[in-house]
Amino acid sequence: MVKNSEGENLSVTLWRMVYQTYSWGKDCLDQIVGEHGLTMEQYLVLMTVKYHDPPVNITTIAQRLQRSTNSVSMLVDRMVKAGLLKRVRDRSDRRVVKVSPTSKAENAFKSADMPAWEFMQQSMSPLSYKDKNTFASLFQVVNQKLLEWLNPGADVEGMIKDDVERHDYFMEQWRKQPGIAVRGAKRRVTRRKKAS
Numbered sequence: 001m002v003k004n005s006e007g008e009n010l011s012v013t014l015w016r017m018v019y020q021t022y023s024w025g026k027d028c029l030d031q032i033v034g035e036h037g038l039t040m041e042q043y044l045v046l047m048t049v050k051y052h053d054p055p056v057n058i059t060t061i062a063q064r065l066q067r068s069t070n071s072v073s074m075l076v077d078r079m080v081k082a083g084l085l086k087r088v089r090d091r092s093d094r095r096v097v098k099v100s101p102t103s104k105a106e107n108a109f110k111s112a113d114m115p116a117w118e119f120m121q122q123s124m125s126p127l128s129y130k131d132k133n134t135f136a137s138l139f140q141v142v143n144q145k146l147l148e149w150l151n152p153g154a155d156v157e158g159m160i161k162d163d164v165e166r167h168d169y170f171m172e173q174w175r176k177q178p179g180i181a182v183r184g185a186k187r188r189v190t191r192r193k194k195a196s
Contacts, residue, residue, distance in 0.1 A: 025123065026040055028119060028123070029043070029116055029119065029120075032112065032115050032116055032119050033112040033115075033116055035112075035115070036108050036109075036111045036112035036115070037108045038084075038108050038109070038112055041075055042075070042079055042082075042084060043109065043112055043116065044065055045061055045065070045072070045075060045076065045079060045085075046084070046101055046105055046108075046109045047109070047113075048060075048061050048064045048065060049061065049085070049099060049100065049101055050101065050109060050173075051169075051170055051173035051174065052064065054098075054099070054100035054101060055088040055098030055099055055100040056098055056099060056100075057090075057096060057097070057098045057099075058072055058073050058076055058097070058098075058099065061076070061099075064166065076099055079099075079105075080099070083102055083104050083105075084101065084102055084104060084105040084108070085099045085100065085101060085102065085105060086099065086100055086101075086102055087099055088100055117174075140160075143160075144156060144160060147159055147160070
């Protein structure tokens with residue numbers, strides 16, 4: 001009985017640590033991109049638009065950010081008012097509205113992107129390459145369990161495969177940025193594909 005209690009306590013401790021790490025990481029990135037005139041949410045929307053061939057519809061942004069379409073729509077409205085995004089009507093279907101970045105957004109994103117990238121690299125620098133792979137593998141196991149819980153009866157394997165493909169595409173786009181090197185990204189993606 002003691003071992004079960006210890007295991008349960010450790011599970012709760014891990015959840016607390018994951019949440020704490022997410023919160024602190026988000027706060028750090030919010031501060032970094034804030035120095036360039038963006039909030040973390042705005043930075044993520046701009047990253048999604050930039051790396052998915054603008055203009056992009058709001059549903060696609062919501063899917064990539066794993067947010068509700070309504071919340072992303074409200075964020076996009078605020079970004080349009082702030083002069084960071086502009087709405088563009090789809091030529092083939094005038095009912096469809098897409099967004100693309102303004103020059104103001106391009107400049108802010110460009111200045112924030114490298115410091116954000118450097119922070120992500122620096123925050124993981126205490127971990128060896130092997131530890132990072134172990135860390136990623138463990139998160140993948142937990143993420144699969146969470147997806148199964150959130151989507152009973154769904155094709156979770158397909159969802160994971162789609163996520164791997166989106167991640168691969170995203171990393172391919174990010175590698176094109178001057179000064180950004182993504183060592184080992186292909187290896188990690190390949191390993192994830194084998195796990196699914």
